[in-house]
Amino acid sequence: MVDENRVVRIFENLVKIYSPSYRERTLADYIKSYVEAMGFLTYEDETGLAIGSDTGNLIVTIPGNAGGSSILFASHMDTVEPARGVEPIIEDGIIKTGGQTILGADDKAGIAAMLELISVLAGKSISHGPIHLVFTVAEEVGLEGAKNLDLSDKHIDFAYVLDSNGKIGNIVVSAPYQDSFVVEYKGKAAHAGLAPETGINAIAAASNAISCMRLGRIDEETTANVGVIEGGRAGNIVPDKAKVIAEARSINLVKLEEQSDRMIDCFKKGAQEVGAEVSIQRYRPYEGYSATENDEVVRRAIDALDRLGIPHRLIKSGGGSDTNVFNAMGINAVNLGMGAEYVHTTEEYVPVAELKNLANLLVELVKA
C-alpha cells in the first residue's frame, strides 16, 4: 500500500535534483534507477536529439496481471527557474522552500506519486490492467517532449496527466486551443524632423492594428492578448520596423478561428492605413480538448476519488499542458490536480497529505 514516508522521501530526492528544460539528464537517471531497482524496464526515446535536450522522454510499460483497461499516467521532468539548489523544508505538514527557489512540485509531485505507484506494484498486492508511465521532457518550453512522443504502437484506453496545480480531486476537463502570431511590419526610415513625409512609420502601423482589435476576455471561452511589441531606434527617426507577438485562445475551435481571423484582418488593415508592408506568421502551439462527466476517462477519475472519500471538482483550464497533446493523438486524457499551489513562484508548496492522496489515487485508478 501507499507509504507516506516513502513518497515524501522520494519527493525530497526528486526536488533536490536540478532539472531545467533541456537538462533533465540527472533526474531521468534517478527515475530509471528507481524503476529498474523495483524490477521494471525503462525505455528512453530519441526526443532528446530532436529537440536539443540532453534527455529523451522516459516510458515504463507494465503488463497487466489481470484484465482491465490500459491506463497511462504522465508527468513532466523539467521545471522552471530558479531551481538550482532546492532545499525542501517540511513544516506543519507542508513542503516548501526557504523562498530562494521554486519547489518543483510542478511536476515532481506527479513523478513522486508515479514512483510510489511503482513501489506498490512491485509488492504485487494489487491486480491491475496494463499500465504505461510517461515522464516527458521540455514541457515548460512548449510541450516539446510530449509533441515528439510516439505512442502509436501502444494501446491506451485512458490517460491521466498529473500536472494541474491545486487539490487532488481537481479534474481539468477542458483546455483551450491556441493560435500564436508573430507579425512584422516594414515601413521606411526617414528623418523625423527634416522629412517625415518621406517615411512610413512601422510603429504606427502596429499601433493602428492593435487599437483595431478586441483583446482580453472576448467571451467566457475565448481570450486574446498582444504580449510583445518591439521597434524603432531613436526619437528622431521614423521607424522602419516593428514586431508584434500576440495570441488567442478558446476552448471552442470555431470561436478561436473567428477571433484569429479578426486579428489578422486588423494586422493587415494597420499596415494598409500607413502604406507599410506586413508579414504575419500564424501557428498553433497546441490543440484544445474538452470532456464531460459522461466521458469514461472522467467518470473513472470521479469513481476512484469517491472510493477514497476525496471530493472532486471539474475544472476548465485556460492553459495548455501535455494533456492537450495526448488528446490531439486521439488518446482520452484529462489533467489532474497534483496538490501544489503557487507553482512557478518561490512560494510554491505542496502538503504532505496531498502527495499521499495523489499516490492513493493512482493506485485506485489502476485497480482492475
Ligand SMILES: [Zn+2]
Ligand atoms: Zn507543470
